[in-house]
Amino acid sequence: MKMKKNLFGQSSDFLQNNLVPIMFIIICIICYPLAGFSPSYLLNEIVTRMGRNIFLILSLLIPIMAGMGLNFGMTLGAMAGQIALIFVTDWQIWGIPGVVLAMLLSIPFSVLLGMMCGKLMNMAKGREMILGYMMNYFVGGLYQLVVLFIMGPIIPIKHASIRLPRGYGIRTTVNLTSLRQCLDNEFAILYKGVKIPVLTFIIIGALCLFILWFRRTKLGQDMRAVGQDMEVARAAGIKVERTRIIAIIMSTVFAGFGQIIYLQNIGNFPTCTAHTQIGMFCIAALLVGGASVEKASIGNVFLGVILFHTMFILAPRAGAAITGDAMIGEYFRVFVSYGVITLALIMYETKKRRAKSQGGQLLAQAQREGGVRS
Amino acid sequence: MKKRQLLMQLAALAVCIALGAVMMIIGRGHTVYLDNKTLEDYQGQTYKAAHKIVVTVDGKELTKLGPRERGMSPCIGQSFKMSLEITQEKGGEPETRVIQLDLPYGMDGIIVNLPALLAGLPEEAWMSEFIPAPEPEEPDEEVPGEGDEFDIGGDLGLDDGLDIGGEM
Numbered sequence: 001m002k003m004k005k006n007l008f009g010q011s012s013d014f015l016q017n018n019l020v021p022i023m024f025i026i027i028c029i030i031c032y033p034l035a036g037f038s039p040s041y042l043l044n045e046i047v048t049r050m051g052r053n054i055f056l057i058l059s060l061l062i063p064i065m066a067g068m069g070l071n072f073g074m075t076l077g078a079m080a081g082q083i084a085l086i087f088v089t090d091w092q093i094w095g096i097p098g099v100v101l102a103m104l105l106s107i108p109f110s111v112l113l114g115m116m117c118g119k120l121m122n123m124a125k126g127r128e129m130i131l132g133y134m135m136n137y138f139v140g141g142l143y144q145l146v147v148l149f150i151m152g153p154i155i156p157i158k159h160a161s162i163r164l165p166r167g168y169g170i171r172t173t174v175n176l177t178s179l180r181q182c183l184d185n186e187f188a189i190l191y192k193g194v195k196i197p198v199l200t201f202i203i204i205g206a207l208c209l210f211i212l213w214f215r216r217t218k219l220g221q222d223m224r225a226v227g228q229d230m231e232v233a234r235a236a237g238i239k240v241e242r243t244r245i246i247a248i249i250m251s252t253v254f255a256g257f258g259q260i261i262y263l264q265n266i267g268n269f270p271t272c273t274a275h276t277q278i279g280m281f282c283i284a285a286l287l288v289g290g291a292s293v294e295k296a297s298i299g300n301v302f303l304g305v306i307l308f309h310t311m312f313i314l315a316p317r318a319g320a321a322i323t324g325d326a327m328i329g330e331y332f333r334v335f336v337s338y339g340v341i342t343l344a345l346i347m348y349e350t351k352k353r354r355a356k357s358q359g360g361q362l363l364a365q366a367q368r369e370g371g372v373r374s
Numbered sequence: 375m376k377k378r379q380l381l382m383q384l385a386a387l388a389v390c391i392a393l394g395a396v397m398m399i400i401g402r403g404h405t406v407y408l409d410n411k412t413l414e415d416y417q418g419q420t421y422k423a424a425h426k427i428v429v430t431v432d433g434k435e436l437t438k439l440g441p442r443e444r445g446m447s448p449c450i451g452q453s454f455k456m457s458l459e460i461t462q463e464k465g466g467e468p469e470t471r472v473i474q475l476d477l478p479y480g481m482d483g484i485i486v487n488l489p490a491l492l493a494g495l496p497e498e499a500w501m502s503e504f505i506p507a508p509e510p511e512e513p514d515e516e517v518p519g520e521g522d523e524f525d526i527g528g529d530l531g532l533d534d535g536l537d538i539g540g541e542m
């Protein structure tokens with residue numbers, strides 16, 4: 001009887017902990033036959049989107065490790081990446097050297113923005129996510145000022161192909177033809193209609209190894225300690241504020257690299273809006289993979305990208321098959337991506353409160369028992 | 375310890391700058407335009423266009439150029455290597471030549487006049503910069519953030535300024 005109860009309890013815990021991925025697996029299983037895609041087409045799309053998105057999502061892991069939650073401020077890194085890409089396009093640096101140069105150029109911008117974000121987050125401990133989210137709008141305005149007014153008269157932009165006809169500012173779309181899929185096509189393998197971007201996966205693999213190695217370093221251990229309990233970490237001599245700033249800077253730099261990898265795959269980007277949804281979709285994908293606000297792993301990133309993007313591919317066609325209108329599927333996927341973030345935040349808050357009340361109850365019980373004894 | 379850390383940081387910065395400089399050189403993109411066009415009156419001489427030139431770049435046939443025809447090839451880096459199969463006259467024997475050009479860093483588009491190049495003339499005779507024709511006047515692109523967000527238009531209903539009526 002006890003064994004049965006344990007099994008029931010275990011499966012209930014498993015369901016509770018993996019509710020979101022299970023829900024997505026079910027949605028994908030239902031949508032797949034309705035969409036009517038061939039397995040090779042679907043696999044090709046998933047592999048392409050994995051190469052495009054995983055690096056960006058991996059950039060979210062370090063702030064979670066440091067207890068700063070989901071870094072909505074990763075968008076700042078994306079903006080840094082875009083500024084670097086504008087320069088590289090203007091200077092006509094093509095191919096892989098162009099991507100490498102863009103990554104190098106994005107570092108100072110990302111570090112600066114990350115430092116600012118980290119310092120502000122230290123002033124608003126416990127409210128990092130909403131602060132990061134609002135920072136997007138604030139820095140987004142600054143970014144628009146730079147690309148629409150400062151680029152041209154103050155920062156020289158030579159090429160008419162990216163400059164607005166009025167003589168200053170960057171055009172609404174920047175064409176990255178000279179960089180398009182240069183990473184994805186290098187050493188690419190075509191297997192039964194599925195293109196595997198080997199170099200992109202090698203870069204992603206390198207970042208995964210870096211994250212695994214970093215967790216074991218002194219700084220990585222410090223971040224984990226800060227993530228578990230800031231006061232205990234401070235008492236142990238860890239510079240909490242500095243560690244948190246480093247976590248955000250690292251995340252912003254990786255997000256900048258990730259945005260460059262993402263945009264070289266797409267081949268162009270809308271200057272003022274390319275970064276706006278990146279944070280939201282990356283966070284949604286990570287949560288779909290079973291991560292939470294306080295715990296995430298590399299496995300969650302991979303599972304999340306596969307499930308979230310499988311739904312992205314299948315939902316419009318399945319929507320069209322069911323209702324005759326592809327937009328229904330589109331609405332559905334938007335609803336699900338934002339819904340999953342909401343659900344994760346509610347679950348996190350509920351768990352936190354439950355743990356707090358359980359702690360309180362245990363304390364009260366201990367006090368009562370202590371009172372009876374005395 | 376701090377000195378060592380500073381040195382490490384400076385070394386990392388130097389590596390990044392050096393890597394960036396190398397990328398700027400090896401990644402500089404150019405578009406090379408190859409013209410099979412008669413060069414007239416260069417120092418009193420005329421260099422006639424060949425009957426047919428087959429241009430091969432990186433082992434792939436890029437284009438076949440007849441007289442007054444132009445081919446185009448993108449090129450990354452500062453050097454451009456091509457193989458030319460030249461047939462001077464109709465029915466004549468083709469002659470193959472491999473040519474490597476050093477491209478100037480500052481030019482995006484470079485026009486190479488093949489008859490002048492093949493005649494061994496100095497660089498200014500066969501190389502010139504491609505300057506794209508000025509674009510026709512385009513209507514201004516819509517710039518985000520301009521105008522009111524709610525698309526009310528005009529002066530947001532403040533026709534009369536902030537006059538609230540009455541006399542002061």
